[in-house]
Amino acid sequence: MNSYIVDTNVIIANPFFMKDFNDCDIIIPIYVLEELDKIKSREGNSGFRARQFFRFFKEIEKNGNLIEGITIDNNVTLKTEIQGDISLIPKGLDPNYVDNKILSLMMMKKYKEKILLTNDVSMRVKASSLGINCLILDSSDQHKLNDLYTGVITSKVTTDMVKKFYTAKEISLEDLKIKSMYPNQFFYGYTDFSYNQIVGKFDYKKNKITKLKHDDSKIYGISSKDIRQQFAIDVLLDPKIPFVTITSRQGCGKTLLALAGALEQVLDGNRYEKILIGKNTSPVDKWSYQGFTTGDTEEKLLTHFANYTTTFENIQYLRKKKHRKGVEILKELIDLDKIEVLDISSILGSSFLNKIVIIDESQSFDIHAMRSMITRIGEGSKLILIGDIAQQTVSRLDPDKSGLYASIEWLKELPETAHITLNKVHRSEFVDKASLIFDKKIFG
Numbered sequence: 001m002n003s004y005i006v007d008t009n010v011i012i013a014n015p016f017f018m019k020d021f022n023d024c025d026i027i028i029p030i031y032v033l034e035e036l037d038k039i040k041s042r043e044g045n046s047g048f049r050a051r052q053f054f055r056f057f058k059e060i061e062k063n064g065n066l067i068e069g070i071t072i073d074n075n076v077t078l079k080t081e082i083q084g085d086i087s088l089i090p091k092g093l094d095p096n097y098v099d100n101k102i103l104s105l106m107m108m109k110k111y112k113e114k115i116l117l118t119n120d121v122s123m124r125v126k127a128s129s130l131g132i133n134c135l136i137l138d139s140s141d142q143h144k145l146n147d148l149y150t151g152v153i154t155s156k157v158t159t160d161m162v163k164k165f166y167t168a169k170e171i172s173l174e175d176l177k178i179k180s181m182y183p184n185q186f187f188y189g190y191t192d193f194s195y196n197q198i199v200g201k202f203d204y205k206k207n208k209i210t211k212l213k214h215d216d217s218k219i220y221g222i223s224s225k226d227i228r229q230q231f232a233i234d235v236l237l238d239p240k241i242p243f244v245t246i247t248s249r250q251g252c253g254k255t256l257l258a259l260a261g262a263l264e265q266v267l268d269g270n271r272y273e274k275i276l277i278g279k280n281t282s283p284v285d286k287w288s289y290q291g292f293t294t295g296d297t298e299e300k301l302l303t304h305f306a307n308y309t310t311t312f313e314n315i316q317y318l319r320k321k322k323h324r325k326g327v328e329i330l331k332e333l334i335d336l337d338k339i340e341v342l343d344i345s346s347i348l349g350s351s352f353l354n355k356i357v358i359i360d361e362s363q364s365f366d367i368h369a370m371r372s373m374i375t376r377i378g379e380g381s382k383l384i385l386i387g388d389i390a391q392q393t394v395s396r397l398d399p400d401k402s403g404l405y406a407s408i409e410w411l412k413e414l415p416e417t418a419h420i421t422l423n424k425v426h427r428s429e430f431v432d433k434a435s436l437i438f439d440k441k442i443f444g
C-alpha cells in the first residue's frame with residue numbers, strides 16, 4: 001500500500017484531492033494544517049478552498065481522529081504527523097519555513113520511502129535533491145467541471161426494461177439497478193438499437209422514473225436536436241419546477257431554448273405575464289459599469305444584450321419567418337409589455353410575481369449575488385439560469401466559487417429545481433472542435 005505526504009498547495013488546488021486515490025495512506029503534516037488555518041480567513045479562492053477542506057474534515061472526524069487515522073471512501077486512510085526532525089535538513093535552509101518542516105518530516109527514517117504530493121516546482125527540486133520521491137497532481141480546475149452534477153444518468157438497458165417502461169409509463173430504480181436519483185434528474189437508457197430506449201425523468205414522490213410530460217413538444221415552433229435538449233424543453237415547460245439551470249459549452253443551444261421556452265409560455269400560452277431577461281453586464285467585479293455609458297438604464301443595458309438579440313434572429317430563422325433584426329423584435333416586445341430588460345444591479349428589494357426570468361452568463365455571478373437573485377423569485381414565477389461554468393468572465397471567480405456552480409450543486413436535492421448539462425454543439429463543427437481545444441488547454 002502506498003503512502004503519501006501532502007503539501008499545502010495540493011489542498012488549496014483541490015480540497016477533495018483524496019477522492020482521486022485508492023487503497024493508500026495520506027499523511028497531512030501538522031505544519032500543513034497550521035498553514036491552512038492561517039489561509040482560511042483570506043479573501044479569494046485560497047481562503048475559500050481552505051475553508052472547504054476544514055468543512056470536509058469536520059464531517060469525517062466523526063469517524064475517528066487524524067492521529068490514529070480516519071478511513072474514508074476507496075479505502076483511503078487520512079492521518080497526521082505532529083513532529084518532524086528539523087536537524088535532518090541541510091544547514092542553510094530556514095527551519096521555520098513550512099516547506100522545510102515538511103522536508104524534515106520526509107527525511108525521518110519511517111517516512112523516507114513515502115511519496116511527497118506537491119505542485120510546487122521549488123519544493124520538488126529541493127525534495128529531489130534530498131532523494132525524496134515526488135508526485136505531481138493535476139492542479140487545474142478540470143476536476144470541478146468533471147464532477148459537476150449534469151442532471152442526467154446514462155446507462156445501457158435491456159429490451160425487457162424498455163418494454164416494461166413504455167407499458168407502465170414508469171419504471172422503478174430497482175428494475176434499472178440504480179441506487180438513488182435526485183428530484184427531476186433525467187434518465188437515458190440505451191440499447192443496441194437506437195429506436196429502443198428509455199427517456200424519462202425521476203419522480204421523487206413515486207420514487208420511479210416516469211415518461212416526460214413534454215417528450216414530443218416544440219417550444220415556440222422549435223424542436224429539440226438531441227436527447228438533452230429534449231430534457232431541457234421538458235423542465236422549461238413544467239410550471240411545477242420554478243428553478244431551472246442549464247449549462248453547456250458555447251453553441252449547444254441553451255440561450256435559444258430558454259428564450260424560446262419563455263416566448264412559448266408568455267406569448268402563446270399566457271402562463272406567465274412577462275419575460276424578464278438579464279445578464280452580468282460588468283466587465284469587472286463591480287456592478288456600477290452602466291453609469292459610464294449614455295442613455296437611460298434600458299438603453300445602457302441593451303448595448304450588452306447581443307446574446308439575446310441574435311437569439312431572437314436565430315429563432316426567426318428556425319421558425320422560417322421573415323428576417324428581422326433582433327433589436328427590433330426585442331424593442332417591439334418591450335413596447336407590448338411582454339419583455340423587460342432586467343438591471344441586475346438594482347434588483348435588491350424587488351419581488352418578481354408571475355414572471356419568467358432568464359439570466360444569461362450566470363457563471364459570472366458569485367454566490368452572494370446569486371443568492372440575491374434567487375430570493376427575488378415570488379409566487380407563480382420561474383427562474384432560468386444559463387451559462388458555461390468553464391467560461392469565467394470575471395477574473396476572480398473560479399468554477400467552484402461561481403454562483404451558478406453553487407446553485408447546481410447545493411440545490412439539486414430540492415424537488416422545485418432541475419438541471420441539465422447540454423453536451424452537443426449545434427452551432428458548427430468548427431465551434432465544437434475549437435471549444436474543446438480551448439477547454440483542454442485552459443483546464444488540462
